Amino acid sequence: MMEPRENPMNSDVILKVEHVTMRFGGLVAINDLSFDVRRNEITALIGPNGAGKTTVFNCVTGFYRPTMGRILMTQKSGKVCHLERMTDFTINREAKVARTFQNIRLFTGLTVLENLLVAQHNTLMRASGYTVLGLLGFKGYRNASVAAIEKAKLWLERADLLDRADDPAGDLSYGAQRRLEIARAMCTDPELLCLDEPAAGLNPRESLELNKLLRAIRDDTGTSLLLIEHDMSVVMEISDHVVVLEYGTKISDGTPDEVKNDPKVIAAYLGVDDEEVDEVLDEITHATDEAQA
């Protein structure tokens, strides 16, 4: 059973993955996978290493073409895009799907601000009359570039990077780079944002900041989120809906609580339960308390 949402208008489906199969040579990375991502929700895709999560992502964002199946993206306007038929860059431009990468891919030699301006390439390109008008110094382009900087500023503020705007992106700390990558993706005005392990390598404080940013994106911009995550604390904390994969097939699908208590998930993914951790911690606290006493 799905958790009932307060606003049923928001819970229509934005992304429909239908019977997707992906083979690499003889290896089946995803096998007949179907799941939905609902609008205005954070959907998490979890599963053990090699379960095919990143492959699903690459199919959705056009870096791979699935061997079989359909991936349908329904925009707010009602326009439906067949993502499995589109080439990589049109998925962002036409279908309004943006993504981040597991091993952060920033333009390290450009400044933080420039990274966000590159993300507005298509808008600015049109405003500059495909370079010709801009080269001649037309006003329309000048206005557009001012607007682009304003938008970049807005996202810098949200990602808490405003004071780093003029530093090279490669100079940022790990956590800041992750936030910048998300801000950059948001500058393309996506309707669906796909995040590949956004919390990997973050310390607990940075993790909290990330959760805040992701929630803000969902609540303030109406963007839906699909994320892959290893860190269960992030998944359980922020996601509205969890899909669990193992060996390229779906083994569970539901709210975080439902998934957490699904015996199939515990067996396949967790392997260890939290009680064991607590037990050992208790034991040690006990022992040291005694020693001190």
Place this chain on the structure above:
Amino acid sequence: MTQPLLKVENAETYYGNIRALSGVDIEVQKGEIVCLIGANGAGKSTLMMTICGAQPARTGRIIFEGTDITRMPTHEIARLRIAQSPEGRRIFQRMTVTENLQMGASLDKLAYYKEDVEKMFTLFPRLKERQHQRAGTLSGGEQQMLSIARALMARPKLLLLDEPSLGLAPLIIKQIFEAIRVLNKETALTVFLVEQNAFAALKLSDRGYVMVNGRVTMSGPSKELLANPEVRAAYLEGGHH
């Protein structure tokens, strides 16, 4: 006082002008499992590379068995029998599992290869099944096992393990940590372990160090660190897999 197997004295390492390690002091005694925990970007992997001379310290000293190895080239340090299973596993993708293991055993020109490889296959039976496969086709967990086995093939006096749990499902982490424990118990292998998974690391090790922003901020027996409220707040609660 017994001379420690490895002693890091006031080591400072830079990437360009960015200081990655500042005044790090660490000791590892023979037969111990010592762990270093800390968040990503704290400088843990830099320390591993500094010990191996791959990212040499600008100041300070690294002393192994009484020899100053701070400025030694990496391959000569390896020949002193310090073996590393580095961050990201770094297995040779286009070589077979066997060839990867042979690379590990090349210090002795494969003299003990046959007997050692059997030990590895007992320790990690999955590798035996895959010995003729190209390493790049292994799963993440198998690659991690291969990386550790390759390091062990060098018959190390000191084994450096960098994030053996990274990106692995909890079940596999358990298996790998169990293997390390067995090795330490049975062959008195000295292990210096870097981990982000603080709980698992502290549970396994004898002593631990905590690193924050390139500095060692805390150290002590692992059990004490596990019980320390600061450590628990920062590294254990809300983060364990």
Place this chain on the structure above:
Amino acid sequence: MTVQSTNPASKQESLVARGLREAFFAGLISLGMFSLYVGLKTDQNMLNELVLVPRWGMLAIFVVLAMIGRFLMIVAVQPWLAARKSARASAAHGQAEVPGFVARNLTVLAVIALVLFPPLVVGLFGMQGSLKWIDNFGIQILIYVMLAWGLNIVVGLAGLLDLGYVAFYAVGAYSYALLSSYFGLSFWLLLPISGILAAFWGMVLGFPVLRLRGDYLAVVTLAFGEIIRLVLINWVEVTKGTFGISGIAKASIFGIWSFDVSAPNNFAKAFDLPMSSAYYKIFLFYVILALCALTAYVSVRLRSMPIGRAWEALREDEIACRSLGINTVTTKLTAFATGAMFGGFAGAFFGARQGFVSPESFVFLESAVILAIVVLGGMGSLVGIAIAAVVMVGGTELLRELTFLKAVFGPDFTPELYRMLIFGLAMVIVMVLKPRGFVGSRQPTAFLHERKAVSGSFTKEGHG
């Protein structure tokens, strides 16, 4: 606890000892290397057979030079470099040095100097005497500056390694030569046409190959450069093959005054000046200066526009570009075509300047030299590239002037012969000393608070 370590006190004397030892090895190695090639010279005798002429003295000189060089390297240069490096590392934490007046206004000063260059030279050396300076140094260097700035768009900004850039230079030169010879069209009409044709060829060649990555792209561009040259050589009916096309029309001052001696509207006649070929050279100097200015203006403007930013982003990370909705193929194509267009302009100018074009001028070596200037300058930096062009091209032109060496080494000595040898050595030495080029940092194209140069250690060089 015993710790083995080197004793610092013994370092100084061991340095000399080490230097001697290394010098000895260097001597042995150079003896081996040069024994055949320097020690023995192959010459043809009266019967046209090859005979060997020993040159043991010369060999000895080479070996001794190698030994001295190695010794000085160990004892003086390396410690000095190390000291400088550590000094710089500690200085980096302190105050950044404020650039001086010259550094701050470099561009303005350079432009003023260039504009004043011809009258200054004419004043100093007279009409005829100025020819050499304006032509061999001024025009020659500026052509390379323009070519390198054009290639910079492809290599420095978009990060696409193009080893056949000279092909577009050839397209421009032959476009001008052929269209002006066959149809009698004027320079000012053909200049843009040559550029457009070169850009067109850039598109035609670029379209199928820009999917290729890295060194594969490099080798295909090299192949295209060679193909175009070979076609020019072999398509004799049109291009006259290796003989080349001569008697190409000179450029005129917008059709008003001509530099043809026989023409009624000859420039010198019109102003009642004494006849001299210097006017044409001075005119050409200003033409190429204007073309360079155009190239610089367009490069700078494009860099701060979406297309230029996309080029740089492409150099940094192509996959990220695609994820942001940037069409990488058209972006690469525009970079390729824009670069080719400037090559075409320069080619047309070259044709007008020489009055003669032949495939000889468009060999791979030219591509290599232009690429070397871009890399030595510091990829992406217009100022750095201009400096590199002055140093490399101007330097080798200077070598032509070393006729006084004939007095030292005898009349058989031709310094000309050593020109390319020294050019090659300079390429190696400069690159080893400054791997990032003369200007290694990058100026951001937009800023919120303050414009800070991006250190070269962050920028990437592209996959292509």
Place this chain on the structure above:
Amino acid sequence: MDGEPMEYFIQQTVNGITLGSIYGMIAIGYTMVYGIIGMINFAHGDIFMLGAFAALITFLVLTGLVAGFPVVAALIVMMAVAILMASLWNWTIERIAYRPLRGSFRLAPLITAIGMSIVLSNFIQVTQGPRNKPIPQLVSEVYDVFGISISLKQILIVIITVVMMTAFWYLVNRTSLGRAQRATEQDRKMAALLGVDVDRTISITFIMGAALAAVAGTMYLMYYGVAVFTDGFTPGVKAFTAAVLGGIGSLPGALLGGLLIGLIESLWSAYFSIDYKDVATFSILAIVLIFKPSGILGRPEIEKV
């Protein structure tokens, strides 16, 4: 066209294989160096030229010392000296022009390599003069096999190529040196962590490539009977093209690419026009790469996202 069409075709094929063997041997040097440090060693063609000159000068020394020096012995000595010279030069070049740039900017060693190529050809021009250097024919026997004339030179070249390739294949795939080379190729830092002396391994790779180039240079001199200082460029570019065509980084690919280019050249010259043979070669390279972007036997580059 002379003779029967079929015989003519086979004749041209034999010529193509001979030429292709020489290209293949040079191509190995490009491919090995590219494999291990990821740079295009533009000076490699000139190392080949240096090898040819070493063989030439050795030949003159030998014939100058003893009037009737046995041909086989002369060839062996020429080859040995050429290998020695080319290896020494390539080793030194790597030390002074490439090693200091290791780990920096990728284009920097490419530029020093181009610089070194200019230095080497001009060095020979200055020290040995710019003219063609002809030598009398060393091996002149020609056999007639079913109407096809095959010269002993061609047989020698093919045999030596096969022997050298077998030896190299064994060295790279079956010895610890080869394993160290392959490890260095894939992950230099990791190889060092396992005790591989990376600098030494790279030096050995340069020496191995130079040795093959020197053998090719000797064969080239024997085949054409002439050497000139510009010889480095065209065969160098062809061999480089061969390496890329076969898939740069792949040893069998380099040989295959060399043979293909030799065949294209000789068959194109025979049936179409000798003027456009190089245009044909380069066009085929471009076409192959468009359809197979990493060469015929190259590893397809998997885009890691």
